[in-house]
Amino acid sequence: MQRYFIGEEHWGHRKVTIYGEDLHHISRVMRMTSGDQLIGIHPEEGPALCKILNVTEDGAECAVLEWLEEDKELPIQVTIVAGLGKGDKLEHIVQKGTELGAFEFIPFQADRSVAKWDKKKVPKKIQRLQKIAKEASEQSERSHVPEVCTVHTLQQVSQLKDRYHWWLYAYENEARKKEHQSLATRLKLVRPGEKVIVIFGPEGGFSEKEVSHLEEKNFLSVRLGPRILRMETAPLYFLSSLSYVFEEER
Template sequence: MQRYFVEETRWENDILRISGDDSHHIVRVMRMKAGDELIAIHPEKGPAHCKIAEISEGSVSCKVMNWVEEEREMPVHVTIVASLGKGDKLEQIVQKGTELGASSFIPYQADRSVAKWDAKKEPKKIQRLQKIAKEACEQSERTFVPDVKSVHTLDQILKLRENYDYCFFGYADEARHSNAGTLKHALKPVKDEQSILVAFGPEGGFSELEVERFKQSDFSSITLGPRILRMETAPLYFLSTLSFMME
């Protein structure tokens, strides 16, 4: 059943009104009519099974039939720090990372990031990434849309250490050493409801200065197996491994 995330201001008791792009999608793409059913997700209460009551110009009015209980979220809260990369790599990370259960994303202007974001264009880029996360949530039937933060500096990321139970950074050089610890070993102590912050470098990896500062701030380096992964693959490998272990 088609799912839509609806702002809290659009709800009034058991009646809600969907507008904007979602309204267009319901009417023009899905060709729904009065009497058809859908899932609307309240930011706090979660998913509700709804029936379309009325369709007007630019708006779809629905009535809640019943609230739905479901467990679709990762049992741990994971924030992905993704370095800026070429092309649509960050978009891939947000889309697929959302499908795999990430809680939030932080774009990072790494020392070796080839891509550079213009400060004036950043809000539109973040807005697009947030839209991608929302659409990925609807596709994967999640009940929570990850938040895409503004671009962070290294200092800002390191200050977040005190807000998380575990902080990691992916370090490609770890995979080149046979005595490197496994990701399974690093994630073994993690329990339900705990939080993880994990940072991944750009195409050229983290600089020596970044690695040193991560270590000084009590971030643990992790290896993602014996093979060197692309920057857009590494976060997905991490989330998949964590999902397998926790779920």
């Protein structure tokens, strides 16, 4: 069933009205009319089964039939920090990372980021990534849309530490070491309900200076299997493993 994230201000007593792009999607793309059902997602209350009462150019009025009990959110809140990459790599990370349950994304300007974002264009780029996150949330049937934060420096990222229980970074050299730190050693410490921040470098990996900074700030390095993963594949490995451990193995 089609799902729409609807701002808090549009919900009334067992009623909700849909406007804007979602209204266009309902009337023009899906061609839904009164009597048709959809799932409306309240930012706090979660998903509700709704029935369309009336569709006009001004809005789609729906009755709330039933609040649904769904459990599709990862029990760990994961913040993915990703170095700016070439082409559409960040878009891939946000789209697939959202499907895989990420809670939040922070792009960061790494020493070896070949891509540099023009300051004036940052708000537009973030807006576009935010739209991708919303669409991927709807498609993957989630009840939370991850926030895409503005571009940070590594220093700004490490200052956010206190908000999280665990601070990790994916260091490709771990994959090359015989005596590596396995991802399982780290994940075994994490408990449901906790918040994790994990940093991924750009195409060329972290600079030595960045690694020293992360070590100094007590970020823990993780290995993601013995193979060297591309920058856009590594966050997907991390999220998939976390989902496996907390949603499939338990």
